[in-house]
Amino acid sequence: MEILALQEYSKELIASAILLVTLLFFRTATTKLVRRYAKTNQTLEHRTNLVVKYMHLFLYILAAIALIIIWGVQTKDIILAFSSVTTVVGVALIAQWSILSNITAGIILFFSFPFKIGDVIKIHDKDFPIIAEIVDISAFHVFLKTYDGEQIIYPNNLLLQKGISILKDHFKDKEFVD
Known part of the structure; x- marks a missing residue:
């Protein structure tokens, strides 16, 4: 019974494994690129770590979306979940828009490095x-x-x-x- 289940979902499992390897590769590559950029511009370590965390979060979100597509979640279920999450996040961000704008400004200051x-x-x-x-x-x-x-x-x-x-x-x- 378990073997049949594995055979039935073999394409999804293989695609998920490939996605995991790809995620690890991009996570390592972006970390190295940001650290190399920070080293050439003499950026402080804690600022570099912060940008690396933002980049990792972005990659995790992309990976979650890819997993949803790989496993064939129904479009109506995706739309329902996305609209629910967007509503909650939207209300929270409207209440705290200055936090988001400060984070965005922090990233801009990191990469533009005006001072x-x-x-x-x-x-x-x-x-x-x-x-x-x-x-x-x-x-x-x-x-x-x-x-x-x-x-x-x-x-x-x-x-x-x-x-x-x-x-x-x-x-x-x-x-x-x-």
Whole structure:
């Protein structure tokens, strides 16, 4: 009985095994490519790990979709499940859209690499201009430190929306003027 079941689903099992091997290959390849890119641009390890996690999540989603196709799940079942998941995720993301925009901005900052830790930047904000040194860059925020020692946590999505100047040795050569 078990042998008949294995023979009946042999194509699906073989395709699933091939998908698993392909997933492992792409997971390893993307990890190496992102790490090589990060090394050439001198990106911090924790930022690199974050982008690698995002890439792995994307690959897992693609693999899940491929498994659904391989095993021949009915279209109406896929649409029902997809619409249910999309509804739940949509409500959650609308409630937390800033989290998604900060993650996206963090990825953009990683790959475009406009500034790095240790740079002194000026954020051109009409209401709250900031001149500070970048202490750390995370998935959601950039941690800044002013000349006076004030620590500022600035959301990544706002960094993409505001004009920014990178000041060379601003704190070393001049006295801080507000």
